[in-house]
Amino acid sequence: MSIATDSPMATRRSSDLSKHSAEVFAEAVDHPVMVTRRDGEALVLMSKREAEGRSRLLNFAAQLITVTLDDNGSxxxxxxxxxPWMLALSPADRVTCAQDLIDAARASFSTDQPHLAIAELTSWKETATAVAAGLGSVDVGWLDDGEPVERP
Structure with missing residues (x-):
């Protein structure tokens, strides 16, 4: 899956895998590597983390497409x-969350960087989980008069 066609991908020959495998594997940990073969279609070598990130981004994209096809409501x-975890957020936070998720998805799709959307999705979901657990309603005790505090 390459959403952004302008992003360069390292290219290696299949013979590099046998001659310089450690080097090719180290490169694939950082970014996908296209492995060309004389006798067949080119392959892409990437980390499991990268593959899972792309899979999660596609799943998120499918959910966003479903949202855009529905025309009932804001x-x-x-x-x-x-x-549904968004229901734990206040109405104002739901509006902010929805726009933040759309913006992060657009950035991810246009830059081929799945982590942008996944991090935003995770951040908002964790916020909703904390709010649902009552962590947002704790009164914060502040120090008086701005006096300096001793180091522990």
Whole structure:
């Protein structure tokens, strides 16, 4: 899957895998590597983390497409149907969350960087989980008069 066609991909010959395997594997940990073969179609070598990130991004894209096809309600309401954990957020936060997720997805798709959307999705989901657990309603005790505090 290459959403951004402008992103360069390292290319190695299949013979490099036998002659310089450690070097090719180290390169594949950082970014996908296209391995060309004389007798067949080129292959792509990538880390499991990279492959899982791309898979999660495709799953997220499928959910966003479902949201866009629904024409009942606001974006935040439609997103809350696809991502029920958003219901733990305040109505204003749902609107912000929906827009942040769309923006992060667009950035991920256009730069071929799955982690941008996945990090935003994870961050908002963890926030909703914390709010649902009551962690957002704790009164914070602040120090008086801005006096310096001793180091522990």
């Amino acid at each position: 974006l935040a309401e439609r997103m809350s149907k696809a991502f």
